[in-house]
Amino acid sequence: MKLHIANGRLVDPAHKVDAQRDVFIEDDKIVALGQTPAGFTADRTIDAAGLVVCPGLVDLSARLREPGFEYRATLESEMQAAMAGGITSLACPPDTDPVLDEPGLVEMLCYRARNLNCAHVYPVGALTFGLKGERITEMAELVEAGCVAFGQANEAVLNTQVLMRAMQYAATFGFRVWMQPMDPYLSRGNAHDGEVAARLGLTGIPVEAETIALHRQLTLARSTGVKLHITRLSSAAGLELIRRARAEGLDVTCDVAAHHLHLCDVDIGFFNPLHHVVPPLRSQRDREALREGLARGDIDAVCSDHTPVDDDEKQAPFAEAAAGATGLELLLPLALKWGGEMKLPLLDTLARVTSDAARIMGITKAGHLGVGARADVCVFDPETYRRVSRDTLKSQGKNTPFLGIELPGVVRHTLVEGRVMYEGR
Amino acid sequence: MQIPDAETLLTELVAQIRPHVSAATAIVGIHTGGVWLAERLHAALGIAPPLGSMDVSFYRDDYGSKGLHPSPRKSDIRFDVDGAHVIVVDDVLYTGRTTRAALNELFDYGRPARVDLAVLVDRGGRELPVAARYCAHTLAAPLSAHDRLQLQKAEDGALSLRLIHA
Amino acid sequence: MLNPQLNKNGELIHLLTLEGLPKDILLRILDIAAPFTEVAEREVKKLPLLRGKSVFNLFFENSTRTRTTFEIAAKRLSADVINLNVSTSSTAKGETLLDTVDNLVAMQADMFVVRHASSGAPYLIAQHLRNTGREDIHVVNAGDGRHAHPTQGLLDMYTIRHFKKDFTKLRVAVVGDVLHSRVARSEIAALTTLGVPEVRVIAPKTLLPTDVERMGVRVFHDMREGLRDVDVVMMLRLQNERMQGALLPSSQEYFKVWGLTPEKLALAKPDAIVMHPGPMNRGVEIDSAVADGSNAVILPQVTFGIAVRMAVMSMLAGA
Numbered sequence: 057m058k059l060h061i062a063n064g065r066l067v068d069p070a071h072k073v074d075a076q077r078d079v080f081i082e083d084d085k086i087v088a089l090g091q092t093p094a095g096f097t098a099d100r101t102i103d104a105a106g107l108v109v110c111p112g113l114v115d116l117s118a119r120l121r122e123p124g125f126e127y128r129a130t131l132e133s134e135m136q137a138a139m140a141g142g143i144t145s146l147a148c149p150p151d152t153d154p155v156l157d158e159p160g161l162v163e164m165l166c167y168r169a170r171n172l173n174c175a176h177v178y179p180v181g182a183l184t185f186g187l188k189g190e191r192i193t194e195m196a197e198l199v200e201a202g203c204v205a206f207g208q209a210n211e212a213v214l215n216t217q218v219l220m221r222a223m224q225y226a227a228t229f230g231f232r233v234w235m236q237p238m239d240p241y242l243s244r245g246n247a248h249d250g251e252v253a254a255r256l257g258l259t260g261i262p263v264e265a266e267t268i269a270l271h272r273q274l275t276l277a278r279s280t281g282v283k284l285h286i287t288r289l290s291s292a293a294g295l296e297l298i299r300r301a302r303a304e305g306l307d308v309t310c311d312v313a314a315h316h317l318h319l320c321d322v323d324i325g326f327f328n329p330l331h332h333v334v335p336p337l338r339s340q341r342d343r344e345a346l347r348e349g350l351a352r353g354d355i356d357a358v359c360s361d362h363t364p365v366d367d368d369e370k371q372a373p374f375a376e377a378a379a380g381a382t383g384l385e386l387l388l389p390l391a392l393k394w395g396g397e398m399k400l401p402l403l404d405t406l407a408r409v410t411s412d413a414a415r416i417m418g419i420t421k422a423g424h425l426g427v428g429a430r431a432d433v434c435v436f437d438p439e440t441y442r443r444v445s446r447d448t449l450k451s452q453g454k455n456t457p458f459l460g461i462e463l464p465g466v467v468r469h470t471l472v473e474g475r476v477m478y479e480g481r
Numbered sequence: 482m483q484i485p486d487a488e489t490l491l492t493e494l495v496a497q498i499r500p501h502v503s504a505a506t507a508i509v510g511i512h513t514g515g516v517w518l519a520e521r522l523h524a525a526l527g528i529a530p531p532l533g534s535m536d537v538s539f540y541r542d543d544y545g546s547k548g549l550h551p552s553p554r555k556s557d558i559r560f561d562v563d564g565a566h567v568i569v570v571d572d573v574l575y576t577g578r579t580t581r582a583a584l585n586e587l588f589d590y591g592r593p594a595r596v597d598l599a600v601l602v603d604r605g606g607r608e609l610p611v612a613a614r615y616c617a618h619t620l621a622a623p624l625s626a627h628d629r630l631q632l633q634k635a636e637d638g639a640l641s642l643r644l645i646h647a
Numbered sequence: 648m649l650n651p652q653l654n655k656n657g658e659l660i661h662l663l664t665l666e667g668l669p670k671d672i673l674l675r676i677l678d679i680a681a682p683f684t685e686v687a688e689r690e691v692k693k694l695p696l697l698r699g700k701s702v703f704n705l706f707f708e709n710s711t712r713t714r715t716t717f718e719i720a721a722k723r724l725s726a727d728v729i730n731l732n733v734s735t736s737s738t739a740k741g742e743t744l745l746d747t748v749d750n751l752v753a754m755q756a757d758m759f760v761v762r763h764a765s766s767g768a769p770y771l772i773a774q775h776l777r778n779t780g781r782e783d784i785h786v787v788n789a790g791d792g793r794h795a796h797p798t799q800g801l802l803d804m805y806t807i808r809h810f811k812k813d814f815t816k817l818r819v820a821v822v823g824d825v826l827h828s829r830v831a832r833s834e835i836a837a838l839t840t841l842g843v844p845e846v847r848v849i850a851p852k853t854l855l856p857t858d859v860e861r862m863g864v865r866v867f868h869d870m871r872e873g874l875r876d877v878d879v880v881m882m883l884r885l886q887n888e889r890m891q892g893a894l895l896p897s898s899q900e901y902f903k904v905w906g907l908t909p910e911k912l913a914l915a916k917p918d919a920i921v922m923h924p925g926p927m928n929r930g931v932e933i934d935s936a937v938a939d940g941s942n943a944v945i946l947p948q949v950t951f952g953i954a955v956r957m958a959v960m961s962m963l964a965g966a
Contacts, residue, residue: 250857250858255832256767257794260857327770371775372744372765373763373765374766375765375767376765539696548658548966553682554682555681555682588691589690
């Protein structure tokens with residue numbers, strides 16, 4: 057099938073392209089950019105006048121809830137959400153039920169995802185069996201089954217020796233380890249430990265929960281030489297630790313969840329359970345540091361941290377409400393809002409959700425649109441604002457703190473391997 | 482309409498009540514105008530039991546529609562109501578609902594042997610079967626619902642009646 | 648954000664917290680409570696204000712004491728009172744908080760008095776009532792987690808006003824486990840709103856919330872320094888569980904350093920009043936000599952508590 061995307065503004069951060077350039081696709085590859093290639097007759101032409109044409113977004117964390125949590129969401133519903141969000145590649149964390157610690161489970165998940173022909177799913181395998189922090193998993197087999205990295209989701213590895221050995225084993229193969237910095241004992245609260253939690257009588261999670269865990273993880277990364285990626289940074293102090301480690305030459309990357317760029321603890325308001333997320337929304341100063349850190353590149357990428365939750369689980373008092381926010385469809389709008397407010401060129405904004413994210417996952421096929429690249433494309437309208445509402449969300453989880461808010465960026469077309477998988481109004 | 486002089490009416494009221502005063506007679510005024518009146522009556526008639534006062538806000542029948550009165554006051558009854566001869570005093574008798582509320586409140590203190598109502602002016606417009614045994618003046622024609630007849634107390638204690646057209 | 652406690656006319660429709668409650672409404676409640684104190688001295692201790700109304704005491708956390716005072720207050724207003732002790736086992740059976748509320752609304756509830764172990768639970772209920780179009784049903788927070796205990800705060804303010812008259816001339820000290828105390832948070836909110844010029848908290852660091860100064864208080868760790876020249880001492884209960892979780896080594900040491908003894912009380916003004924929300928742990932946070940002494944106003948607090956709750960319920964039901 058031959059596809060011609062005409063009159064669009066091509067923004068491809070990997071190749072530093074931001075120009076009016078047509079895109080020509082044949083079957084699953086991009087065959088030309090700019091001029092129509094000789095002998096090319098399009099079966100379909102998409103008029104992208106006034107729209108941005110960019111690589112399909114790469115999301116570093118989206119919980120698809122399969123296997124095990126189908127009452128919250130299914131692959132079918134969440135893939136629809138990914139398509140509506142312009143996301144064509146995503147990584148899913150290992151905290152499914154059962155945990156993604158067996159090659160067979162990973163194979164089945166990848167198989168199911170491939171059959172849906174939507175976004176490419178890159179599972180993050182469990183670092184230890186059952187995420188229990190005791191026995192390391194069969195990392196070589198898991199990579200062969202499709203894993204791109206290993207992690208513990210939000211579970212701790214209490215035994216430091218186990219953590220060290222797990223990192224050493226991963227480093228043997230050059231495998232990536234993704235860690236969430238959360239000291240298990242200090243993280244027993246549900247809101248940032250500060251003035252707001254004090255007033256509201258919520259159990260606080262101090263910043264030390266992040267910095268102490270980070271010290272531990274960074275120190276072990278230094279001595280084991282493992283490729284470490286820190287997930288969902290939430291504090292200025294945490295970011296500072298990573299910056300210093302990088303300045304000293306440590307190969308470490310980090311990401312931030314999109315909601316942390318926009319919200320802080322004050323937004324909890326009158327105990328709104330939609331703002332109960334892990335890690336918690338911290339202070340305004342932390343938010344500012346994260347916004348600037350992502351702009352400077354101290355934080356490499358932004359992800360959705362998509363965590364769909366059943367309505368009933370959110371309709372409970374704050375501390376008892378299930379934590380997490382749905383976000384596949386909001387990654388692009390939230391990134392655009394941030395980028396616009398920071399006055400960044402669109403190229404830089406989109407890099408954080410395409411090429412930079414792909415680099416962290418270690419995949420070369422996604423996140424760029426050069427000639428010969430896999431035709432995973434997102435075509436969106438950067439000017440139109442749309443209000444976030446339950447009716448328009450395709451994810452089964454409607455639990456977003458941005459309900460009722462107007463955000464920029466409406467996806468018009470999402471292509472996966474040259475096939476148009478989504479067309480929006 | 483000619484507003485009668487309150488001090489003159491007060492003298493008339495005292496004269497009406499005096500023949501019926503005994504050692505068991507007690508006086509209870511209804512806030513606010515009734516209390517001012519009751520103070521004067523209590524002194525003029527030489528009443529033995531201490532002067533009582535009642536704020537009937539909590540017994541009004543319009544709580545459901547109007548909510549709580551903005552500033553209710555404490556009621557203060559220090560004599561034993563059981564077996565007493567109580568004269569309930571109010572400045573103006575109108576629909577009779579205030580009297581009904583006052584009776585309900587009084588009976589929560591005990592069972593009086595007898596209750597009489599004393600008012601300065603009866604303005605007509607009764608909505609309940611209430612009558613004043615002692616009344617200094619009855620208006621020739623009832624006032625309209627938009628009019629309010631109120632007792633006022635000057636700094637030197639002199640009482641006067643005022644008509645307010647809404 | 649609209650204040651969920653007020654309707655669009657600025658009238659109080661729920662009592663959820665004292666924080667953010669306009670000063671004039673706070674004062675109004677105190678003013679209205681005064682005539683209610685007199686009712687207790689009558690032969691028939693009843694007023695007809697809530698006749699025909701159903702008040703449901705929805706207690707998810709056990710408390711005979713608080714529940715009893717609310718019950719007395721509601722009955723003195725001639726309301727029908729239904730007590731529901733929702734034990735943890737029924738929530739384990741899967742009924743959500745809001746399902747429970749919906750069931751009670753179907754039974755013609757007019758008012759919910761709610762006590763819950765999670766901060767924010769009464770807000771969820773009030774919001775749900777608004778969402779289901781039942782703004783005629785009122786919620787009174789009888790204590791939610793660590794967040795607020797507004798009626799306790801109000802009766803404490805009433806007590807202070809009764810004995811000390813003018814809030815703007817006072818030094819008040821709140822002593823004890825502020826971190827875990829919803830009573831402390833409500834007291835601090837009310838004291839600052841009413842213009843008390845100096846509100847002090849006296850506690851070890853482990854029992855103070857982060858950034859507590861931002862609540863408008865002066866922090867003291869030394870009891871003697873903190874009590875110097877205060878007019879009002881508000882003691883907080885120390886729960887036994889605090890010895891676990893490494894917050895305190897023992898109740899003996901706590902009493903030695905932060906327990907209110909006659910010797911420490913002597914540093915306050917001679918006519919200082921000592922308050923306690925109850926129940927008291929004698930020998931832990933307060934010495935018996937003080938609890939039974941002439942400065943203590945703990946029993947009047949209880950009496951005032953009934954009048955204050957009557958005032959709150961009457962104001963809400965009449966809105």
